[in-house]
Amino acid sequence: MLNADELLIKTDDLKAMHEQSGHFEYRDRVRSIMNGGTNGISALLGQEAKNYDVDLPIPNLINSGLEHLAQKLGRMPDIKVDAYAESERAKTKADKLERIVTSLDASSKMEMQLPQAARWLPGYGFCVWIIRQKKSPEGIMYPHAELRDPYDCYPGYYGADQQPKELALIRLVPNQVIKSMYPQAKVTIDENSAFPSGYSKFKYTDGFSRSWDNHTGDGTELVEYYDEEGTYVFLPETKQILDFTPNPIKSGPRFVVSKRFSFDRLSGQYDHVLGLMAAMAKINVLSIIAMEDSVFTETNIIGELESGNYKRGRLAVNYLTPGSQVAKPPNNIPYQLFTQIDRIERQLRVGSSYPVSDDAISPNSFVTGRGLQELLSSVDLNVKEYQLSLKTAIEELDYKRLEMDQALNGNTKKPLAGYLNGTAYAENYTPSTDIAGMYKTRRIYGVMAGFDEPTKIVSGLQLLQAGIIDKETLQENMDGLDNVQKINDRILKDEAERTLFETLKIQASQGDPKATMALVQIYKSPNEMQKILDKFYTATEPEVPEGEAALLEQMMGGGQQPQPGPAPDVRSLLLGGLQGGA
Structure with missing residues (x-):
């Protein structure tokens, strides 16, 4: 077991590793751009742009591209558990295990977590799930998968298996919340930070700026450290370990990291196009300034003005002496300078794999079906890579949740209810007998996962007509057909x-x-x-x-059935047939 000094050193090492790699700088900048506002403008145009108004006309193509990509990735993959033998008992057990995992997904609200993970994975380059126990309304403990904000997370070395063995989470938590969760914590409570009822105004934030779950941005820095030994919660300010939970699973630490594939270091999908986005924002602002300058250009008067000050605008009348001249100097900027924004947009879309078809814009240079297929092939492959990363992470989540359920609640009889494959179910299960070491699952994306609805319909009907899929498979891949x-x-x-x-x-x-x-x-x-x-x-x-x-x-002889006689032989049948013919 680690002491407070060792935990502090490990946390600092993990944080320094991310900061020195250069990824954290991109992480901070991408976060500001995605959140928009004044901080987003300063992240694009530099610190001198902080005083600009939030209404500065800058199109946020990175945010738009991330939204469209997340809508393709945010679908929950289907669950599949293979039977270990060709017997009815093995198939029944596999079906029940599918229902158990489906129920765990429903209790963790995985369908709500996946769309958020689909935004963090391309944006930050990774996303993190924490596995812990959570009490149901019936008072029974279940394994729970909790998605954490990657901005606060500092994973360790990924290694050859692409899965780190340690993780540090640094957050800023109000002192009132820390004291209510850990009474032994040495923190000072500000009475003005709580409502009269005693509850804190907000709950959590990251350690660097305000976020969506703690708008006050006040409190004390709290660290959660996860490794194969267990989970530590400690206060770096006082070097006080508040809690330690041993790790009950043997397959690794109680977290799962889904990582984006990259060349040599952790990187987000938009790290390489931030400069293009900044250049696009500058040209867009300059073009609007140039248009305003051309409208409000100065007026040159050669002669004398008899009506006092020169009036401008609609219905204005000015009286000049004979021979006077009024002229506006041309202030036209070459059109080619501002067409550069179109080239930058194309470069940004290529660098971020953001096709114009996602914005319902027809690619005019590719009007045939084959050309559109070639244009979207790189985007589809990009979606498949993200689906592979998410699918692998969710399979590992299933493995660790089932292992934890059996380790901590082996002999507890638990209620099980849900909805799977169009059928509702309600039953009980005991982890030690119904799971019994079968932790392996398969997560499968449909044949048309990642397609938009019109593409699903057209592609599905073509596959159905060609005999590649059946009608039921097509229905299963259509949204809304539960x-x-x-x-x-x-x-x-x-x-x-x-x-x-x-x-x-x-x-x-x-x-x-x-x-x-x-x-x-x-x-x-x-x-x-x-x-x-x-x-x-x-x-x-x-x-x-x-x-x-x-x-x-x-x-019928008084209602009695006649007794059947012996069957006639072939000779009798032939003679009868000849006599009938005669």
Whole structure:
């Protein structure tokens, strides 16, 4: 177990490693640009631009590109657990494990975390999940995956397996919150920082500036340090360890890092185009200044003005002596200078893999389907790489969550409820028997994951027509079609109802009175069409009159069935056939 001095040294080393690599400077600048406002303008145009108004007309193409990219990456991949044997018992266990992981995803709200992770992963170059226990409303502990802001995170060396073994999180936490969570903490509480109820105004922030979860920006720096041994919470200011939680899992520390693929160091997708974005902002501002200067250019008067001061604007009238001249000097800047902004925009889009088609702009130079496919191929490959990084991280999250659940809650019977593959489920599970060391899962993105909706429809119909996928696979990849089984049941029901109704109309046109009466009933009560068709096509036993029933009973020998005789031989059958023919 580490002491406070060792924790302080390790935290400083991790922080210095990121600052010296140069990535933290980009991280800070990208964050300011994405947040916009005055800090975003100064991050682009320099510190001298701090006094500019926030309404300075600068198009934030980096933020727009990140939003469109995140919308392609923010979908949760499907869960798949493979059976370890070709037996019904193994398949049943694999299906239950899928339901367990789906329930854990729902309790962690992974569908809400993925869109946020899809913004942090390209922007910062990595994103971090912390695994801890969380209590359910029933008072039962479950493993919980918690997404953390990468701006506060300092991972250690990634190594050959691309997964660091230590992580430091530095945050600024209000003293009131620290004291309520850790009563032994040596912090001073400012009574003005709390409401009369005793709760702090805000909760957390990072250690450098205000953020979305602590707008006050006040408090004391708090460090969380994670390694394979456990989790430490300590105050660097007083060198006081507030809490230590041993690591219950053997597969590694209680965190997972999803990293963007890069050449030699951690880098975000937009680190290389910040200069282009700054140049684009400068040219955009200069073009607007030039337009204003050309409108409000000076007026030169050669002669004498009889009406006093020279008036400008609409409906203005000036009286000049004969022979006077009024002229505005031309202040036109060559058009080619401002067309450079188009070239910079193209360079920025190429460098950040941000196609114009994401903004619903048609690429005019590629109007054919093949040309558009070539244009978007690099973007699709970029999306696939991000999906690979996210998919691998979520699979590792599944592994560690299942391992933690079995290690800490092995013999606890837990309720399990959720919705999977169009079917709702509610059951119980015991980690020691239902998980039993099966921690491995597979996360699968659909065949059209990352496509926009029009592209999904067109590509899906082409794949369906070519026989590459079936109708149900196409439905599973369409957004909004949650209960595919119920939808297919309705489709089959509509087809059967349509066929039965067409058959009913044919029978009615042929003079069947029963079919005609059924059509009349449908005409009067169209809402009861299903009941009428069901009654019409239900087979009924024919009614036999009493006299005919008695006669049939006498012919059958008092109602007894005749005993079957021996089967005739071939010779008898042939002779009978010849006699009948004669």
